[in-house]
Amino acid sequence: MSRPVQNTPREEIREKARMIRREVVRLTDICGSGHYGSAFSIAELLSVLYYQLLNVRPQEPDWPDRDRFTMGKGHAAIGLYPVLADLGYFPREDLDNYTRLGSPLGDHPDMRKVKGADFSSGSIGHNLSVSVGMALGLKLKRSPARVVCMMGDGEQTEGQIWEAAISGAHWKLDNLIGLVDINGAGSDGDPQQTMRTEPLADKWRAFGWEVIVLKDGHDLQQTFEALNRALNEPRDRPCCVLAYTVAGKGVSFMEGTWQWHLGFLGPTDRERAYAEIEASRIG
Amino acid sequence: MSDKNTGTPYMSAELRTAIDLTDTTVDDSFDLKSWDMVVSLGLSRQLTTGQALLELAGAGHDEIVVCTADLGRPTQVANFGRQYPERYFNFGIAERNMIGAAAGLATTGFTPVISNYSFFLALMGVENIRNDICYPNLPVKLVGTHSGIAMGFYGTSHHCCEDIGALRTMANLTLLAPCDGNAILAALKSTITHPGPIYYRVGRGRETPVYDSPPEWHIGGSRRLREGDDITVLATGNLVAAALQAREILARERIGLRVVDMYSLRPLDRQAVRDAVEDHGVVVSAEEHNVTGGFGAAVAEVMAEEGLGGRLVKIGMPDSYSILGPPTHLYRHYGLDGEGVARRVREALQQ
Numbered sequence: 001m002s003r004p005v006q007n008t009p010r011e012e013i014r015e016k017a018r019m020i021r022r023e024v025v026r027l028t029d030i031c032g033s034g035h036y037g038s039a040f041s042i043a044e045l046l047s048v049l050y051y052q053l054l055n056v057r058p059q060e061p062d063w064p065d066r067d068r069f070t071m072g073k074g075h076a077a078i079g080l081y082p083v084l085a086d087l088g089y090f091p092r093e094d095l096d097n098y099t100r101l102g103s104p105l106g107d108h109p110d111m112r113k114v115k116g117a118d119f120s121s122g123s124i125g126h127n128l129s130v131s132v133g134m135a136l137g138l139k140l141k142r143s144p145a146r147v148v149c150m151m152g153d154g155e156q157t158e159g160q161i162w163e164a165a166i167s168g169a170h171w172k173l174d175n176l177i178g179l180v181d182i183n184g185a186g187s188d189g190d191p192q193q194t195m196r197t198e199p200l201a202d203k204w205r206a207f208g209w210e211v212i213v214l215k216d217g218h219d220l221q222q223t224f225e226a227l228n229r230a231l232n233e234p235r236d237r238p239c240c241v242l243a244y245t246v247a248g249k250g251v252s253f254m255e256g257t258w259q260w261h262l263g264f265l266g267p268t269d270r271e272r273a274y275a276e277i278e279a280s281r282i283g
Numbered sequence: 284m285s286d287k288n289t290g291t292p293y294m295s296a297e298l299r300t301a302i303d304l305t306d307t308t309v310d311d312s313f314d315l316k317s318w319d320m321v322v323s324l325g326l327s328r329q330l331t332t333g334q335a336l337l338e339l340a341g342a343g344h345d346e347i348v349v350c351t352a353d354l355g356r357p358t359q360v361a362n363f364g365r366q367y368p369e370r371y372f373n374f375g376i377a378e379r380n381m382i383g384a385a386a387g388l389a390t391t392g393f394t395p396v397i398s399n400y401s402f403f404l405a406l407m408g409v410e411n412i413r414n415d416i417c418y419p420n421l422p423v424k425l426v427g428t429h430s431g432i433a434m435g436f437y438g439t440s441h442h443c444c445e446d447i448g449a450l451r452t453m454a455n456l457t458l459l460a461p462c463d464g465n466a467i468l469a470a471l472k473s474t475i476t477h478p479g480p481i482y483y484r485v486g487r488g489r490e491t492p493v494y495d496s497p498p499e500w501h502i503g504g505s506r507r508l509r510e511g512d513d514i515t516v517l518a519t520g521n522l523v524a525a526a527l528q529a530r531e532i533l534a535r536e537r538i539g540l541r542v543v544d545m546y547s548l549r550p551l552d553r554q555a556v557r558d559a560v561e562d563h564g565v566v567v568s569a570e571e572h573n574v575t576g577g578f579g580a581a582v583a584e585v586m587a588e589e590g591l592g593g594r595l596v597k598i599g600m601p602d603s604y605s606i607l608g609p610p611t612h613l614y615r616h617y618g619l620d621g622e623g624v625a626r627r628v629r630e631a632l633q634q
Contacts, residue, residue, distance in 0.1 A: 064392070111390075111419050119390065123414045129380040130415060133387020133395075136372065140348070141391060163380035171372075 002232040003067070003144060006052045013220055014283060016051055016086070017043040021250045021277045023082035023095065025270055031099035035107070037247035037260040039079030041183035042150065044218045044283055045227070045243055049148065050083050052224060053231050058088040061115045065145045067231075068138075070131050072161075073152035073181060074108040074121030081105055081114070089116035125158025127151075128178060132164050135176040135238075146231055148177045154186035156197040162207065168238040169208025177230045178209070178240040181217070185247035185258040204240040217243035220283030251276050298325065320356065327488025329464035330359040332398050332426050335471040337363055340370075344475060346394045350385050352378045358398040358428045359488065382408045385423045386415035394422055394475060400434075401427030401484060405446035413453055416480045420455045424475065425482045431521065431571030432600070432617070433487040435610035444600045448576030450482050451549045457481040457502055458548035460578075462523040465494035466546060473500045484520060484548070486571075487610075491524040493544065505552035511539035514628055515559035515566055519545045519578050521619065522569035522598065528621025533628060540628060548578055556585040560593035565631050567596045571619055574599035596631040598624060 020043040028034030050056075054067040071077060078098070085092045097103040104113035108122040119130050131149035138145045155161060168176050180200065188194045197203070201211045214226040223243070230239045247261065248254025251273045265273055302325030309319050340347055340363070348370045355361040355373055364371030372388075374381040378399065385395035397404060404427045405412070416423045427446060434441035451458055459481060461470040467485060474481055498506060508523070509530055518526040523544045530540040541563070543555050559566045566586070568579035579597035586593060600617060607613075614620045618627060 119387070120414070120419050123410060126379075126383050126411060126415055129383025129411075130387040130390075132380070133384030133389075134391055135387075136384065137348075137388040137391025137393050140369065140393070143391075160377075160379045160383070163374075163377035164383070167374055167377065167380055167384065 002234070003055045003146070005228060005232065008051045010220055010283070013044075013047045013051055014281060016047040016083070017282060018277055018280065019086065020046060020079050020082050022274065024078050025265065025273050025277070027078055027081070027095060027098040028264065029270060030096070033262065033264055034078055035075045035262055036251070036254055037183065037185050037257065037262075038073060038076040038152070040249045040251065040254065041217070041245040041247050042076055042079055042181050043250065044220060044223050045150070045179065045181065045245070046079055046083055048220065048223045048227055050087065053227055054148070055145070056087070056116075058116065061089060064141070065143050067145050068118040068131070068134050068147040070119045070127040070134070070147065070149045071109060071121050072124060072127040072149060072155045074127075077107065077109040077117070077121075080109065080117070084114070084116035087116070090114070124152070124155045125160040128161055128164035128168075131176060132168050132171075132173065135168070135173040136171060138175055139173070146175045146177060148179055148231070150179045150181060152186070153180060153182040153184065153197070154191040154194070156180065156200060157191070157195045165204065165207040165209060172236055173238045174235050176238040178204070178238065179227075179230075180240065180242050181245055182242060183245045183247040184256070185261045187261060189258045200242050204242070208237060210235055210237055210239045212239060212241045214241055214243040217245035218249055218282050223283070250280050250282060302326070302328070324356055324359070327359060329467070329486065329490045329492060330428060330488030331464040331467045332358065332396075332428075332471065332485075333360040333362040335468045336360065336396060337366060338468075339472060339475055340367060344394070346392065347475065348372065348388055348393045348395050350374065350381050350388075350395050350397045352376055352381045352399050352403065354399050358400070358426070360398040378403050378408045379411045382411035383415045386419065386421050389421040389423050394424065396424040396426065398426045398428065400441070400443075401430040401446050402441055402443040405450055405482065406443060409449050412450070417453045417455045420479050422478055423480050424471070425480065426485060427482060428485050429487040430484045431486070432605050432613045433610055435613055436607045438607050439604050442605045444571070444573045444605065446482075446484060447548055447570070447572050447578055448580070451581060455479050456549070458484065459502070460484045460519045460546050460548055462520050462544060462546065463490050463492045463494055464488075465492065465497045466500070469497035469500040470546070472497070474502060477502065486521055490521055493523050493527065500546070503547050503550045503552060505547060505555040506544040507541065507555075508544055509540065509542040511541035513539045514563050514632060515541040515543060516569055516624065516628065517543050517545045517555060517559060517566060517582060518569040519548060521571045521614075522624070525614075525619060525621050525624050526569055529624035529628060532621055532625040538628065538632065545578065548581065551581050551585060553585050553589070556582055557589065557591060560586060560591040564593050565596065566593055567598060567624075567628055567631055569598040569624060572599050573602055575602045594631075596627060598627050
């Protein structure tokens with residue numbers, strides 16, 4: 001189900017990823033606690049998806065033929081909100097109230113409160129199933145829309161993921177794309193140490209999905225090629241992109257650590273992080 | 284051998300002509316007492332979900348899609364799948380995936396109707412119902428069959444006496460309890476376009492019918508089926524028929540029983556509770572569910588909140604795990620049949 005692709009300049013994508021990281025630091029400062037590591041690892045994935053590949057209409061959030069983006073790892077929504085605001089789904093000022101009493105924007109997204117959020121999330125393991133249903137419905141409607149479900153690597157231990165994988169293959173959902181952010185960091189450390197799920201490529205293939213391994217989910221060329229293939233190459237089955245990323249990417253003392261899966265930066269460290277993000281030239 | 288067609292407990296001559304036996308493997312060469320799944324399922328004649336959905340689809344409801352988890356035949360929606368295969372999704376035994384996918388289908392403009400055993404839908408799937416359907420307030424319709432102790436000797440693991448309690452705490456969710464086949468037709472047909480989620484708590488399909496035709500039905504309503512001067516039974520599900528039987532028994536003892544079908548469990552018809560207290564003082568609630576946290580508890584809340592006074596006698600399952608046995612024996616054991624309801628009413632009036 002091929003759809004138009006935006007030829008956005010590389011430097012612009014880089015700046016969008018910087019914007020995501022900056023905003024994650026700023027918004028976390030509002031509530032005093034945030035998933036830095038989980039959001040930094042997906043900054044390039046989000047930028048390539050939203051500024052090059054997804055067909056959406058921010059002025060018409062309920063456009064029936066929009067591509068859908070769902071988050072199994074909803075705790076990284078703090079990385080998505082700045083993108084949605086930047087695209088014009090809601091005013092940027094709304095970000096300033098992140099997590100404040102009554103704010104539509106919380107650590108996990110709420111589809112009824114956040115324009116542009118295609119589904120709520122919070123329970124790890126649910127949203128691939130939801131995405132299966134979306135893909136079924138869109139096919140029934142003869143819509144060209146595609147559904148991208150971003151999952152975490154820790155999420156791969158949820159049994160429901162594999163129920164959804166079975167059904168996606170059974171119904172040959174060529175409009176469904178799973179995107180696993182393999183950043184190696186969960187609440188209790190490296191998910192592979194906590195409960196081994198590798199080799200994930202073999203597992204997804206065995207479940208009937210085409211598998212694309214994205215070796216470096218921060219390299220913009222590789223990321224574009226993998227996601228473009230996943231979204232636009234014709235096939236007769238769903239596709240899973242295994243994106244190997246670095247938790248906390250972009251801030252040196254967070255990179256590759258589980259300790260910054262969740263945390264808070266005091267003023268001087270916040271400035272250090274901002275400086276590194278400004279100086280970064282990732283991908 | 285000559286009487287093979289005249290009947291077994293499962294296959295009376297009347298039934299043989301009434302149910303669809305196209306797929307049965309049991310022909311005249313079999314023993315009179317043999318039966319297969321087709322014959323057994325044909326007996327669930329009060330499970331009219333598929334019929335209701337076919338009638339709705341025939342009337343132009345193209346938005347209806349049906350979801351099940353390897354229980355399309357036992358819950359009687361396979362007939363919808365035969366007629367509308369492209370709108371029928373059998374997920375295999377993967378209830379949580381089914382509930383999430385139904386939510387996803389709803390976001391694309393469809394009205395998914397899930398048909399599954401109540402235990403594996405409402406209790407195994409409770410968290411998915413909460414976060415995927417109720418929290419986003421999606422118009423998914425959930426039909427939970429074989430509720431209460433209808434599964435009999437299949438075991439306590441399959442009994443579902445906790446679903447009202449678990450689900451009546453879910454914001455956005457409506458809870459309805461059609462008590463027979465005509466009530467299911469009425470419930471589904473009158474609420475299919477309701478903009479939020481609904482859980483329909485139904486039985487296994489072998490219930491004693493209460494209605495001769497689909498009754499008037501609305502969310503938040505109830506139906507006063509019989510008048511009585513002495514005491515009111517507010518009944519739900521299977522207990523409606525039991526209460527009607529109790530009324531016959533008690534009439535012989537000159538006790539007048541009012542019977543109300545409280546088919547809307549949430550929202551509850553508070554006026555029916557008020558009327559019962561004002562007219563009779565003593566109220567009996569009757570449900571095939573744990574008396575803790577269920578329908579009777581909802582009635583108690585109304586009585587307490589509104590300061591109605593009066594006394595409540597709760598008929599239902601005790602707060603312990605049910606024993607197993609053939610369903611009719613279980614209903615007798617737990618006093619959920621006509622005799623059982625009559626006994627509790629007598630006790631209530633003597634106190």
